[in-house]
Amino acid sequence: MEATTIQKQELYYPLMSEIIQVDHLTRTEKRFIISLPDGQSLGHKPGQFVELSVFGFGEAPISISSSPTKTGQFDLTIRATGRLTDKMHHLKTGNLVGIRGPFGNGFDVSLLKGKDMLFVCGGIGLAPLKSLIDYTLARRSDFGRIIIVYGTKNPSEILYPSEIKVWQERPDVEFHMTVDRPDVNWEGKVGVITTLIPPLDLVVERTVAAVVGPPVMYKFVLMALKAKRLPDENIYMSLERRMKCGVGKCGHCQINHTYVCQDGPVFHYPDIKRLEEAI
């Protein structure tokens, strides 16, 4: 066999990296700012993910929630829902975690240049989209309008309140938010995320939508975007699967012939709309 001609890779060894800051975002979500050894940059694209591990607690794919324009460190926003993520919530500044990656395709930002960006973020879906939002804001003049549509179940689940405040105040960002179940202090809009879409005034030919949210959300958001006559070609979405290896081997994330960890997690909607089991 011609194995000698192939660059064999050590695919499964993590890089021990330091947690340099932990932010409590909500009751179930924390943001971890991580730095790789020797100050090296992750070199990721918006929308990519890493495999995060803690010895004894396993490994899991986590999307990167900071822009590549921020170098020397990167953010992971983590909801405590499993063996590894529960453990993460017990870790503190200075602790080491294992990082492999970045993996996946990410958003091809060259295709988005000059476009009006419409971000549709459902719940924790804001975390992966934040890498792209931050990127577009860092290169603000490269893009047309920036419209962010964000919906959560209740006000206590709102991620990144300080960033949201900035977005709300910036004249060059159109930010719309709604909650499903308001509390007594809530003064904003009430309703599911799809209620925010019809009132938008979009120039559909130059608008690109980036959609991330819980699995149930996609169908309804797509219907709402269709009603706005946004062409399918202008829609991108990121899918969540349990990418165990991140390198197209383990099979867990496979949807028909597609490996989410290789061909995704960001998908051009026309490529997956006929893919059963995808959304």
Place this chain on the structure above:
Amino acid sequence: MNYLDTITRMNLHEKYLLTSKQIPDFISFLKTQGAVYAAQKKGEQSYSYQYVEDPANVVLDYPRTIQPLKKFFLPPREELLSFDYQNNSYQKTDVVAEKRIFFGIHSYEMQGVLRLDYSFKKGNPEGNYLNRRENCIFIGVSYEPDEFHLANALGIEVENTEGLSIYLEPVREGYIAFVIDEAGQNLIQGFGKTAKVTETIHIKEKPAKAKIRYHYNRLPKVFEHVYTSQVWGQIAKKCLGCGTCNLLCSTCYCFDVRDEVSLDLQSGTRERFWDGCMLNRFAEVAGNENFRDELSSRTRHRLHRKFKYLTEESGALHCVGCGRCSKYCPAKINLGTTINALIDDFTEQQKLKEAY
């Protein structure tokens, strides 16, 4: 397939006679050249590839082993790294590429390894697999297809020698060793006790018992049209979701990774295990949502991988017809029967299309 062609092709190779008495000597010689693995009896009526301690235990006439050869390159349970739990540090686990000689394997088994080679070389070539795969020599042997072997119907004849160094064909006195490549030549010469055979060897045809209604090269086409077939639902009625078909498949390579910590909580290992798309948790995502919940969609996925997805990419069917999924299925779901049912479904569809 014309059998005369096979005879002609095989006779182009150099041939040597290994008498029945010489076989144990030959194996002993092989043991001086590397670690020898061969089929040996396991339990009452099964076989397994095992390290050869005693050449007398090697079996050359067997239907199939329980696990395929993949277990040597992608072990059922493999340590990826070891860690110090208390100090949060780890050590890489070395993959030793020892020289190994696999003695007496069937052609579909070799083909299974070649398919795995494809899967582990593509995209991100995986060091763990490829290191184990280096320095391996394969010596093939003829076999009598049973009712589960689909290899012939899938285009892998008994005498397919791709990947092999030597091929053994039984004759009255013992075995004719066909030398396939240089490594094989070196082994035969190193052994040195065999007589060269010059006359034409008339290899006996080994008729396949299991048949598929279409030529195998039409199967990817069939699989393009049977995604919504009712056959998947029919199989799901019998299927128990035990995953035997995945785990024993020659070409399945999906895995899971788990960390385990020692009981004194000092150290631990990160290990990977064979996993399979028929199993419950395989396609689960956060919130316990499962995007392939039904056994029907799992079987569909499993077989589309064998006959369509990987085939479109690589050009080769990723079922090698070893027959393990049929032979060891507790519910006796037979792959040949399934494929024929899908073909029937496909022909029915075509007829309907023509009618309109």
Place this chain on the structure above:
Amino acid sequence: MSKPKVAFFDFTSCEGCQLNKLNFENDFLDMLEHVDIVEFREAMDDKADEYDIAFIEGSISTPTCIERIHDIRRRAKVLVALGQCACSGGVNAMKNLHQPDWVREEVYGNEKYRFPSIPAQPVSAVVKVDYEVRGCPMSAPEYLHIFKSLVMGRKPEIFDHAVCVECKLKENECVLDKGMFCLGPVTRAGCEAICPGNGQYCTGCRGPISNLNLEGAVEMLREHGFSETEARKRLHLFSANELV
């Protein structure tokens, strides 16, 4: 870090699970350094304090069981059902398939009025159960995994695939193939296929996988020469509550 307080309690069972613990005592010694055992088999009449982990063996089959398990639950941060009786009612639940009066008459005869009895239920039918160690007796590898996980503060990893998987990983010869009865294809793994690995058949003592194809299982056993009656009886042996 203070050591977690661990307690063990017995309900209706043969205590075979406790006995099984002694079989892997050596492995277990390392683990014991990390915990404080505060109760072992004792009744809770001393109003002892609270437990970090309470292990419960046995099914709930008398009115007093219900009171007692509520009391334990109130004091336990984590409650683990130990063995098949606690997880599903186990063998005890076979009595649920018969008239309660007949059962009591059969067992206690004239004294039956002195022994109030209710249908045998899993612990989870009465209180919230955090984790289950299945098996009759409970499976040692799963027990150690869960014990260790709880001490580490880690969610244990509980399998939901069949015993067949463990047999295939170990390349065991298939006992069904040898003409033996086996419930491995539909029984939840976690025992490392200890029975088929030793030439015995799987009795299904860890209960069915979550997506049990019951009719398929009966059909499979018929294909292997076992009558439907026998198939159903054996499937019910450890899983009467789950299969009703």
